[in-house]
Amino acid sequence: MKFTEEHEWLRVEDDLVVVGITEHASEQLGDVVFVEMPEVGTQVTKDDEVVVIESVKAASDILAPIDGEIVEINEVLADTPGKVNDDPTGDGWFFKIKPSDLGQLDEYMDETAYQDYIS
Amino acid sequence: MADLLTTPLNAMHRELGAKMVPFAGYDMPVQYPAGVMKEHLHCRASAGLFDVSHMGQVIVRAPDGYAEAAKAMEALVPVDLVGLGEMRQRYGFFTNEQGGILDDLMLANRGDHMFVVVNAACKTGDIAHMRAGLPGCEVEEITDRALLALQGPAAEAVLEAMVPGVAAMQFMDVGIFASEFGELWISRSGYTGEDGYEVSVTEDQAEALARALLAQDAVEPIGLGARDSLRLEAGLCLYGHDIDESTSPVEASLIWAIQKARRAGGAREGGFPGADRILDEIANGAARARVGLRPEGRAPMREGTPLFEAAEGGAPVGQVTSGAFGPTIQAPMSMGYLPKPLATEGTVIYGEVRGKRMPVRVAKLPFTPANFKR
Incomplete structure (x- = not known):
């Protein structure tokens, strides 16, 4: 698993990258009440705003961590956005992206580096 | 942070793990570890304890x-205070010459004097306003008392066990009670839409009282x-957001707080700042109104x-003044102002x-039914 400074996690599954937010980020956000997803098939460039998370406090953006195509979104979050708080690194994932260049993952932190980053 | 004021419960909030934020010049708990959603639901289901010591007590x-005092104060607020019963409280607002709202407040008849509670952000201005506008009256800011609110269906049983007699109070009654926490000034009122109490306690007893309340299983702290x-689910206005100097009480759908005695044809008609506009709007309607809004999606x-009449084109016809997700209604909710023709229930904008x-x-x-003890 890789981690961004924006508190996203990235997990490679076959030739896809699954993206979600970290436990730390979900705690900071507070209870998530709405998630606005991109359309499947959207071509994204790194740092595009792709997801909007509304919590009880405010709206926050999730940026595309890499270039590629959104090939799947987590439909469950439409009705149960609270999964982002309950299981941020599991059932609370946001989308799967087909990367243009998997090498873009190299710049991101591993778990140890991320734990240092948030402490 | 060094400039922020603190309430007598500051250390306790920190010990409870609260996330502290600056609010109206005070270092205040925005949430405890349970989080906004659980705190909200707990208050509606059981009882919540709020530190509202930042508010002004006068x-x-x-x-x-x-x-x-009541007669003098009627020159500043469009509320029937002369007719307010002993040990009773009313909601009101200071108006300006343009008919706008300077602040909203609670006013109580405590027998030989009046007790007033005003918003934290406005209290300096409110006190100056009263000192200038109440000739012959003494306006004393109470600075040695904290203010706690205990709200929710379990509030009555919890407080009655500690302060016998409070269960007999009705909504908007006030009372002065001797207790093991010293003299308590209690009103049966609040800002949640639930039954409950607001309790003024001397600052040296505030933490002991708060801890005694939190020791009850039914009670959790609420940020x-x-x-x-x-308060948004309960349809209650937040000053500086839903009401301000540019909104009249009629536009704000607060006519109910202006009793007959102060309206046209009443015993003490008008006589408050902005009366011309406000009485005219009561008679002829205002151009816009504060309404509840239910977004059809989850966002x-x-x-x-900004609010628009149509799905495309046109200029905004109004805007949202408060908006959030309602944990009890499990849906988003807002309040805002709309032109009168659009301000009818069921209209889609x-x-x-x-x-x-x-x-x-x-x-x-x-958005949620009020559970007051009437």
């Missing part, structure tokens, strides 16, 4: 007692985050969201969120 005295979602429409117009329905307020 005693107004006149040489001839309450009646004289400013849930306080805001609770909250927050403060500042559009709020623009992140560049997209989303349908939103004009809805009845409150």
Whole structure:
């Protein structure tokens, strides 16, 4: 698993990258009440705003961590956005992206580096 | 942070793990570890304890007692205070010459004097306003007392066990009670739509009282985050957001707070700042009205969201003044102002969120039924 400074996690599954937010980020956000997803098939460039998370406090953006195509979104979050708080690194994932260049993952932190980053 | 004021419960909030934020010049708990959603739901299901010590507590005295203070205060608020019963409280607002609202407040008849509670952010201005506008009265800011609110269906049983007699109070009654925490000034009122009490306690006893309340299984601490979602579900205005100097009480749908005695044809008609406009609007209607809004999707429409009559084109016809997700109704909710022809229940308009117009329905307020003890 890789981690961004924006508190996203990235997990490679076959030739896809699954993206979600970290436990730390979900705690900071507070209870998530709405998630606005991109359309499947959207071509994204790194740092595009792709997801909007509304919590009880405010709206926050999730940026595309890499270039590629959104090939799947987590439909469950439409009705149960609270999964982002309950299981941020599991059932609370946001989308799967087909990367243009998997090498873009190299710049991101591993778990140890991320734990240092948030402490 | 060094400039922030603190309440007598500051250390306790920190010990409870609260996230502290600056609010109206005070270092206040926005949430505890349970989080906004759980705190909100707990308050509606059981009882929540709020620290509202940042609010201003003021005693107004006149040489001839309450009646004289009430008569003087009626020059500043469009509320029937002369007719307010002993140990009873009313909601009101200071108006300006343009008929706008300077602040909203609670006013109580405490027998030989009046007790007033005002918003934290406005208290300095309010006290100056009263000192200038109440000739012959003494306006004393109470600075050695904290203010706690205990709200929710379990509030009555919890407080009655510690302060016998409070269960007999009705909504908007006030009382002065001797207790093991010293003299308590209690009103049966609040800002959540639930039954409950607001309790003024001397600052040296405040933490002991708060801890005694929190020691009860039914009671959990509630931060400013849930306080805001609770009051919004209850359809209650937040000063500086839903009402301000540019909104009249009639536009704000607060006519109910202006009793007959102060309206046209009443015993003490008018005689408050902005009376010309306000009485005219009571008779002939205002051009716009504060309404409840229920977005049709799940996305909250927050403060500042522009409102449009149609899904495309046209200029904004109003905007959202408060908006959040309602944990009890499990849906987004907002309040805002709309031109009178659109301000009817069921009308669908559009709020623009992140560049997209989303349908939103004009809805009845409150969003959750009030559970007051009447």
